Amino acid sequence: MDLIELKIEKSIFGGLGLSHYKGMAVLVEGAVTGDIIKAEIIKKNKNYLSAKIKEIIVPSNKRTKPFCPLYGACGGCGMQFVEYDFLIKEKENILFEIFSSFSELKIKPFVKSPKTLNYRCKTQYPVTQTKNSKRLLIGYYKKNSHDITNIKFCPVQPSVIDEITEFIRNNWNLGAYIEKTHKGLLRHINTRISTNDNSILLTFVLNADEKEYKKIKNEITDFSNLLMNNFPLVKGVFVNLNNEKTNKITGEKTVLIKGEKYIIQNLKSYSYKMGPLSFFQINPYLAEILFEKAKNLISKKGSLLDLYGGVGAIGIFMNDVADKITLVEENSEAVSFAYENYKLNNIKNHEIYEGKAENIINNFIKEKRYFENIIIDPPRKGSDNRTLECISKMTNSIIYISCNPMTLKRDAGFLIEKGFKFKTLEGFDMFPYTHHIECLAHFERENG
Ligand SMILES: C[S@@+](CC[C@H](N)C(=O)[O-])C[C@H]1O[C@@H](n2cnc3c(N)ncnc32)[C@H](O)[C@@H]1O
DSSP states (O other), rough: OOOOEEEEEEETTTEEEEEEEEEEEEEEEETTTOOOOEEEEEEOOOSSEEEEEEEEEEEEEEEESSSTTTTTTTOOOOOTTTOHHHHHHHHHHHHHTTTOOOOOOOEEOOBOOOOOOOOOSSHHHHHHHEETTTOOOEEOOOOOSOOOOOOOOOSSHHHHHHHHHHHHHHOOOOOBBBBBTTSSSSSEEEEEOTTOOOOEEEEEEEEEOHHHHHHHHHHHHHHHHHHHHHHHTTEEEEEOOOSSSSSSSSSSEEEEEEEEEEEEEEEETEEEEEEEEOOOOHHHHHHHHHHHHHHOOOOOEEEEEEEEEETTTHHTTTTTGGEEEEEEEEEEHHHHHHHHHHHTTTTSEEEEEEEEHHHHHHHHHTTOOOOOOEEEOOTTOOOOHHHHHHTTTTTTTEEEEEOOHHHHHHHHHHHHHTTTEEEEEEOOOOOOTTTTOOOEEEOOETTO
């Protein structure tokens, strides 16, 4: 196919560079504002073309050398080729553009991460083994594939995680999962680390049912003992059973093999018990700033609904601007830690509802409940109209934390239809050197 010459005009959401060719938008992966490139059109979509860089004729002056030796081989941190400060500017511009139709909205300056290296407190590595030598490969998938890059060093997580991974690579002899045949035992290794003291929880995700697990339980326990003797920072080892043919990392059943069932993470003066699998903000350094700013949005102290509340992190952080906290969360591990976290932080006036937000909130409507402030922090797909409709009837102030600006935009449109004003929006770099953007938004009812 013929190559075309393009100048990248700006970045758009998803880590893509935008250019135009014969009046048609062209999106190029791995390109940044200012690049002049030769590119090949790889796909003709209805309204735009997708292209691949074949040659960089003149590199943008915002390009920099990626700091990770595995950059390009591993599917993580895809934006390392862009200078950090410029990337922040680009993310800020992207937010301005996505939300440009909300004319009265005030978008605040984008907030950088206090740490861009060693910031991740959670890792989920897929595992497999080589065909002949049965050597373990542990690391992230290569981009757009399920081939595993064997990661010996990952600069965005604490180095002890690399050491533990290497230990498992060299000492695990119970076999690893082959996705193609759906055979083999070890399919994922999940680690969670606290920035307080580097204490760690580790989970082996196994391709086994309970009966199969029983047969190897002693060997797994021996291995866990060995691991914990070598790494005293590992405070608890778990097994999760997942024998489904699925992209879902974990299955329903998790058992503690040895040690503690939680570690503690502090955010400012609050302490949180985290289990091996329940959600906790991946970048605690940035989370402290995000939560503080969310708290500052509250102008009227009163009852607070913490919807999609996880282990209670945000609600508890808001305790001094709430006279009662109500948490709603569907994950039972998270809910049990939420109970413990309220206790740990000496918060007495709270209630917890376990279940789907959309169902529980429906009952709240029947009970005519009202909350001074509602904070929602849904997963990437955002909230849903039923839930949003209900919360719009129960408060005049909604604080929305989102890890996906596109679903936030959709949900913002819905809340505006329901009579709310989109007051402020602020972007945060929760995941440095990736294209991801975390958002904090505030909606208030007009004349509320
Ligand atoms: C982005 S996390 C936020 C957790 C918490 N706010 C925090 O900051 O730690 C989203 C949470 O929503 C929960 N969740 C997802 N879908 C849900 C639903 N339909 N109803 C209730 N909780 C849900 C997940 O289990 C997860 O804990």
